Amino acid sequence: MSSISDPPSGSFQLSMLINDTRYRSYTFQFVALLLLIMAFAYLGYNLISNLQAAGLNISYQFLGEPAGYDINQTLIPYTSQSTHWQASLVGVLNTLLVALLGCLMATIIGVVVGVLRLSNNWLVRQLMSVYVEIFRNVPVLIWILIIMAIFVAVLPQPRDFRGDDPEATMVLGAFAFTGRGFYSPAPIFGPLSGIVIAVFLASIAGIFALRSYAKKALFDRGQVIKTFWPSVAIFFLPTIIVYFVLGRPITLEYPALTGFNFQGGIFMRNSLISLWFALSIYTAAFIAENVRAGILAVSKGQTEAAASLGLRPGRIMNLVVLPQALRVIVPPLISQYLNLTKNSSLAIAVGYMDLTGTLGGITLNQTGRAIEAIFLLMLFYLAISLAISAIMNVYNNSVRLKER
Amino acid sequence: MKKLATLGVMTAAGLSAGAVSAATLDDVMARGQLNCGVTTGLVGFAAPNANGEWDGFDVGVCRAVAAAVLGDPTAVEFVPTTGKTRFTALASGEIDLLARNTTWTFSRDVDLGFEFVGINYYDGQGFMVPKELGVSSAKELDGATVCIQTGTTTELNLADYFRKNNLDYEPVPIETNSEAQPLYLEGACDVYTTDSSGLAATRAAFENPGDHVILPEIISKEPLGPLVRHGDNEWGDVARWTLNALIAAEELGVTSANIDELASGTNSPEINRLLGTEGTLGDMLGLDADWAVRAIKAGGNYGELFEKNIGENTPIGLARGLNAQWTDGGLLYAPPFR
Numbered sequence: 050m051s052s053i054s055d056p057p058s059g060s061f062q063l064s065m066l067i068n069d070t071r072y073r074s075y076t077f078q079f080v081a082l083l084l085l086i087m088a089f090a091y092l093g094y095n096l097i098s099n100l101q102a103a104g105l106n107i108s109y110q111f112l113g114e115p116a117g118y119d120i121n122q123t124l125i126p127y128t129s130q131s132t133h134w135q136a137s138l139v140g141v142l143n144t145l146l147v148a149l150l151g152c153l154m155a156t157i158i159g160v161v162v163g164v165l166r167l168s169n170n171w172l173v174r175q176l177m178s179v180y181v182e183i184f185r186n187v188p189v190l191i192w193i194l195i196i197m198a199i200f201v202a203v204l205p206q207p208r209d210f211r212g213d214d215p216e217a218t219m220v221l222g223a224f225a226f227t228g229r230g231f232y233s234p235a236p237i238f239g240p241l242s243g244i245v246i247a248v249f250l251a252s253i254a255g256i257f258a259l260r261s262y263a264k265k266a267l268f269d270r271g272q273v274i275k276t277f278w279p280s281v282a283i284f285f286l287p288t289i290i291v292y293f294v295l296g297r298p299i300t301l302e303y304p305a306l307t308g309f310n311f312q313g314g315i316f317m318r319n320s321l322i323s324l325w326f327a328l329s330i331y332t333a334a335f336i337a338e339n340v341r342a343g344i345l346a347v348s349k350g351q352t353e354a355a356a357s358l359g360l361r362p363g364r365i366m367n368l369v370v371l372p373q374a375l376r377v378i379v380p381p382l383i384s385q386y387l388n389l390t391k392n393s394s395l396a397i398a399v400g401y402m403d404l405t406g407t408l409g410g411i412t413l414n415q416t417g418r419a420i421e422a423i424f425l426l427m428l429f430y431l432a433i434s435l436a437i438s439a440i441m442n443v444y445n446n447s448v449r450l451k452e453r
Numbered sequence: 454m455k456k457l458a459t460l461g462v463m464t465a466a467g468l469s470a471g472a473v474s475a476a477t478l479d480d481v482m483a484r485g486q487l488n489c490g491v492t493t494g495l496v497g498f499a500a501p502n503a504n505g506e507w508d509g510f511d512v513g514v515c516r517a518v519a520a521a522v523l524g525d526p527t528a529v530e531f532v533p534t535t536g537k538t539r540f541t542a543l544a545s546g547e548i549d550l551l552a553r554n555t556t557w558t559f560s561r562d563v564d565l566g567f568e569f570v571g572i573n574y575y576d577g578q579g580f581m582v583p584k585e586l587g588v589s590s591a592k593e594l595d596g597a598t599v600c601i602q603t604g605t606t607t608e609l610n611l612a613d614y615f616r617k618n619n620l621d622y623e624p625v626p627i628e629t630n631s632e633a634q635p636l637y638l639e640g641a642c643d644v645y646t647t648d649s650s651g652l653a654a655t656r657a658a659f660e661n662p663g664d665h666v667i668l669p670e671i672i673s674k675e676p677l678g679p680l681v682r683h684g685d686n687e688w689g690d691v692a693r694w695t696l697n698a699l700i701a702a703e704e705l706g707v708t709s710a711n712i713d714e715l716a717s718g719t720n721s722p723e724i725n726r727l728l729g730t731e732g733t734l735g736d737m738l739g740l741d742a743d744w745a746v747r748a749i750k751a752g753g754n755y756g757e758l759f760e761k762n763i764g765e766n767t768p769i770g771l772a773r774g775l776n777a778q779w780t781d782g783g784l785l786y787a788p789p790f791r
Binding site for chain 2: 105117118119120121128129130198201202206207208209228229307308309310312319320397398400402406410411413414415416417419
C-alpha cells in the first residue's frame with residue numbers, strides 16, 4: 050500500500066492537459082480530431098476551388114433528366130426515356146440480384162467443399178484443396194473473363210438452332226442453352242392460380258410445423274419421428290392435386306426461335322450467368338476455408354463425447370459440431386458476402402448492367418458528372434453493404450454462445 | 454461509415470488537386486514530351502504496329518502536334534483510353550491532347566469543359582452484320598442482339614434510332630473494340646454498331662472480311678476530332694492550327710515529299726506564310742517559324758495521312774467521301790493562314 054497517488058488538488062492548471070494522465074489522452078484526441086478536420090477541409094476546399102477554376106459545379110440535377118440509353122436486363126420498368134435515377138435503380142436491383150444469387154451459391158459450394166476438405170478420403174481431400182488453392186489465388190476478374198469466354202465459345206448460338214438440320218437443338222423442347230444465355234419456359238398465371246400458390250405456401254408452412262412437432266416430440270418424449278418422406282409428400286401432393294382439380298390454371302410459355310433470337314420464356318443472360326458463377330466459385334473457395342477453420346475450432350473432445358453417447362457421425366456433425374462451428378464461421382462469412390457484393394462491380398467486364406455499369410458507367414459518361422456519380426455510387430454500395438452486415442449480424446446473434 | 458464516405462471525397466479531391474494548370478504549352482515544352490490520349494487499339498486510327506510503335510490516323514495528329522511543338526514526332530507518350538476513361542484522363546491533366554475518334558457534341562464542348570480543336574474525320578454511325586443473316590437494311594433488325602461500345606454517343610443514337618423506328622433490340626454493352634470482336638464473331642451478338650469508319654477498321658482485322666456487310670443506313674452525324682481542356686486557349690490554338698496546317702497543306706499541294714523544296718521559298722504567299730518563310734505566324738503561336746514544316750513532315754499532310762492509314766489502298770479501304778477537300782466536294786475547309 051505504498052504507492053497511493055496524491056489526492057487530486059483542487060485547482061486546474063493548463064499544463065495538466067499535457068502532464069496529467071487523466072487529461073492527456075483527451076488532449077491528444079482533440080488535437081488529432083482537429084488535424085483530421087483540417088485535412089478534410091483542405092481537400093474539400095481544394096476540390097471546390099478546382100471545380101470552380103474549371104467552370105464546373107456539383108449538381109445532382111442530371112438524375113431527373115432522361116437517360117437516353119437502353120439496358121438489357123431490367124427488373125423494373127425502364128425505357129430509354131426514363132430518368133438517370135431510374136437507370137440507377139435498375140442497376141441497384143441488378144447488383145442485388147447477382148449478389149443474392151452469388152451469396153446463396155457460394156455458401157452452398159463453400160460449405161460442401163469445406164466439409165469435404167476434412168474428409169477421410171485422401172482423393173476427395175486433395176481435390177478440394179486443389180480447388181480452393183486455384184480459385185482463391187487467381188483474381189476474380191480473370192475468372193469472370195475466362196468463364197464468359199468459354200461460355201460464348203463453347204455453347205451454340207441461336208444461328209446454330211436454325212435450318213432443317215440444325216447443329217443444336219432445344220433440350221426437351223423447352224430449354225435452350227445458347228452462348229447468349231439460357232432460355233427456359235416461363236409460367237403464365239391464369240385466373241385461379243392464386244389458389245394454387247396459396248396451397249403451395251400453406252404446404253411449406255405445414256412442413257415447418259411438422260418439423261417443429263418432430264423436434265418437440267424428440268425433446269419431450271425422446272420419440273424419433275421420421276420427417277423426410279412426409280415432408281416430400283406435403284411439398285408436392287396438395288399443390289398438384291389442387292392444380293389439377295382447378296383445371297390447370299398455370300400454363301407454361303415455351304421459348305421459341307423467331308427472328309434473330311429465342312423469344313418468350315425466361316431468359317438468363319450469359320453476362321448474369323458468368324458473373325454469378327465466377328463470383329460464386331471464387332468466394333466459395335474462401336468460405337470453404339472459413340468452414341474448415343470453424344469445424345477444426347470445435348474441440349475434438351466434443352466429437353468424442355458425442356460418440357461416447359452413442360450418436361452416429363451424421364448426427365454428431367449436425368447436432369454437436371456445426372452449431373458450435375457456426376459461431377466461428379458466421380463473422381468471417383459476413384465479410385465474404387460483403388466481398389462478393391463489392392466484387393460484383395466488375396460486372397461491366399462481361400457487359401452486365403449493374404450499378405457500376407449504369408450510374409458509374411453510362412450515366413457518368415453521358416453526363417460527365419464524375420464526382421457526383423461516384424459519390425452516389427459509394428453511398429449505394431455503402432448502404433447495400435451495411436444492410437447485408439445488419440442482416441447477418443442478427444443471424445450471428447442468434448447462433449452465438451448464449452451467456453446466461 | 455462516415456469515414457468511408459469522406460475517404461471517397463478525399464480521393465476525388467486528391468485527383469483534381471493534381472490537375473489543370475493553365476499553361477499546357479509550357480508544361481509540354483518543359484517535359485519534352487506530349488501526352489496524347491488514343492484508343493486502346495483500332496487498326497488504322499490508333500494501334501501499335503508490328504514493331505510495337507503506335508501508328509494510325511489519330512496517332513498522326515499526335516505526332517504532328519509533337520513535331521510542331523517539340524521538333525520531334527516521336528516525343529509522344531501514347532496513353533490508351535477507353536470510351537469511359539478518356540474524358541477523365543483529359544480533365545485531370547493526365548493527357549494534354551485527346552485524339553481518339555471522339556464525337557464533337559454540344560454537351561461535351563460546353564458542359565464537360567473541353568474544347569474541340571477541329572474535325573479530322575466526318576463520320577456517322579453504321580451497322581455491321583454477318584452476310585449469312587441476309588439482312589440488307591437496319592430496319593430489318595427488329596429483335597436483334599446488338600453489341601455496342603459503352604460510354605459513347607453511339608449508345609444514345611442506337612436507343613433513339615430503334616425507338617423512332619419502333620424496333621426492339623437487346624443491347625450488349627462492351628468496353629472496348631477488341632472485346633467486341635470475339636463476341637460478334639462467335640455470334641453472341643447479331644449486329645455490331647459503331648462509327649462506320651470504326652466498323653471498316655474492325656472488319657479489316659477479321660479473318661474473312663468478306664463474310665460481313667456494313668448496312669447502308671448511317672443513323673447519325675459523328676464529327677470526330679481532337680480535343681483539349683477548355684480554358685487554355687494558347688494550347689488549344691496550337692492543336693487547332695496544327696490540324697489546320699495539315700489540311701491546308703493538302704489543299705495547297707504541300708506534301709512531305711516536296712516540302713523541303715517549298716520551304717526554301719515559293720511564289721505563293723500562302724504557302725510561304727504556312728511554312729514560315731514569310732510573316733510571323735509561328736511566333737504568334739509561341740512556336741518557331743518552322744512549326745508547320747515539322748508538323749507536315751511528321752507524317753505528311755492530311756491526304757497523305759488518310760491514304761497511308763485508312764485510305765482505299767489499305768485493308769480498311771475508306772473512300773474520302775465527306776473527308777475530301779472542299780475543292781473536291783468534301784467538307785474539309787481550313788481557314789486561311791494569314
